[in-house]
Amino acid sequence: MxxxxxxxxxxxxxxxxxxxxxxxxxxxxxxxxxxxxxxxxxxxxxxxxxxxxxxxxxxxxxxxxxTVHEVHRQLDDHLQHLGRTLKRAPPPPVGVEKERVKAKQICREAGRIVQNILLDCRLGKQVELEQVEPVVSDIVDSIFRNPDAIVSLLRIKQADKYTFQHSVAVGTLLISFCRAMEIERKTIELVGLGGLLHDIGKMQVPNNILNKPGKLTESEFEIMKNHVRYGCLTLEKTPGMSTIALNVAAEHHECYDGSGYPRGLKGDEISLYGQMASVVDVYDALTSTRIYHVGIEPTEVLRKLLEWGNHHFKLTLVHQFIRTIGIYPVGTLVRLDSGYLAVVVEQHHENLLHPRVRAIFNSRSRSYMPPRDYDLSSPGCHDRIASFEVPSRWGIDPGRYL
Ligand SMILES: [Fe+2]
Missing domain, CATH: 3.90.105 (Molybdopterin biosynthesis moea protein, domain 2)
Known part of the structure; x- marks a missing residue:
């Protein structure tokens, strides 16, 4: 047991x-x-x-x-309670399908720019803020138009581009997190900038450690930890770099209980944006598939974030993050009471347990069906989410249905 x-x-x-x-x-x-x-x-x-x-x-x-089942039951009850009580911001002005077209372009461009900046940094070149600021602004615009569109594109990562794509994901999720917390736009842009550049110090970590196709040894882990200090040194000498962006990079591995690195800061000694970055960094790392780690389903990761709330993270901040992306984030495969398997396509702005979903597979007859959308929050819809599902168990790629 x-x-x-x-x-x-x-x-x-x-x-x-x-x-x-x-x-x-x-x-x-x-x-x-x-x-x-x-x-x-x-x-x-x-x-x-x-x-x-x-x-x-x-x-x-x-x-x-x-037992693990008892722990999971308790955490699931906690998630369901949050789903019933947390409300999102007002409905977004643009539909998710329409925004996703633009979001794909923005995401690609962000990946390209971040890759260039990080590779330039490896060659000893300075970061040029004018290169990265327009990208941050584009991501903020997309999230203000519809926060679910771009966020649904972040999980897919290629092994050789992991560091760049993780940087874009952390920046984008942080921007969405800030928007949900109603932080003013100018600050959101600085936090987003910090997110895109938070791991820039990894460019000074030897490649064989950075891209090691397996877990690190203790001494390799100690070398990897230096990426935070390297990153701060790079960003501190960047003309015009803000303290907010710097804090995001400096504090993204600090933990609320003081067990993080490099400074072992505790509680609110860590800035709000540093604390938010730490939640988002762990969420994206755990949901992503890497050579030695199969990505965990988003809802399961949220359960883990709750479990680690109050020691690794501040629990109320984990709640706010869940409010940002929902209990079943966009792209999650869920099983409905009817037996249909469906992909979450958009959150409902005030009902996190009843998003809009696209049913694609009948788990009872084990057969695909023509995709059909259901707004689980509409009074006429009596179907409900029974659980989240692991797509690989069904051989389904949810991204194909978004
Ligand atoms: Fe990091």
């Missing part, structure tokens, strides 16, 4: 099923391993990990610890 226990209750010979750590680059080579010594436990604690999942069939049990 899989159970969740505090790291303080961990004993040698227990078998860790999941280290329960938000950083996918962490140096534990496998998520599942046998705890061999007290030294192992000290190392786990030193990485700021508070709770882990153990497999009681492969090592000693903790009789009163909750």
């Amino acid at each position: 899989i159970k969740k226990i505090d790291v303080t209750d961990l004993k040698p010979r227990m078998f860790i099923h999941d280290i329960n750590c938000p950083w996918i680059d962490h140096p534990f080579l496998r998520d599942s391993f046998l705890v061999e010594s007290v030294r192992d436990i000290e190392k786990i604690a030193a990485y700021g990990i508070r709770q882990v999942y153990i497999d009681t069939e492969r090592g000693p049990d903790m009789p009163h610890a909750p």
